[in-house]
Amino acid sequence: MEDILVPIVAIVGVFGFPVALLWVIMELRKVNLRNRERMSLISQGIIPEEEIKQKTNPNRFVSLRNGIVLIGIAVGILVGFSITEGMSLSDEKAFWIYTSSILLFLGIGYLVYFFTTRNMKAVPETAGLLQE
Structure with a gap:
């Protein structure tokens, strides 16, 4: 069982870790870009649509x-x-x-x-x- 499990974990680690790391980096960039956009709108005196709270009825x-x-x-x-x-x-x-x-x-x-x-x-x- 261990003879099969070690190569599988190694392959998943070699290929899975960089993909997961790339995904985390892309998400952080997306959040940073959205934050800069919102701050730019606020500095111009525009309230972003996300800031306007809307009350919805639960389904x-x-x-x-x-x-x-x-x-x-x-x-x-x-x-x-x-x-x-x-x-x-x-x-x-x-x-x-x-x-x-x-x-x-x-x-x-x-x-x-x-x-x-x-x-x-x-x-x-x-x-x-x-x-x-």
């Missing part, structure tokens, strides 16, 4: 979906655990019971989300923005 549909999905995953784990403990299955069979029950309840969670939000209207993006 409640995403929170609802995430909540239902997490509940589905938790119920799937509980059902899988109950089945495997109740039937005293081997580890391989228990893995498939866990996996299938999690996916089943995850799918049920998505269906609940779909039917819950089917008739709801989305909040427009401009609702809640501060007007000048």
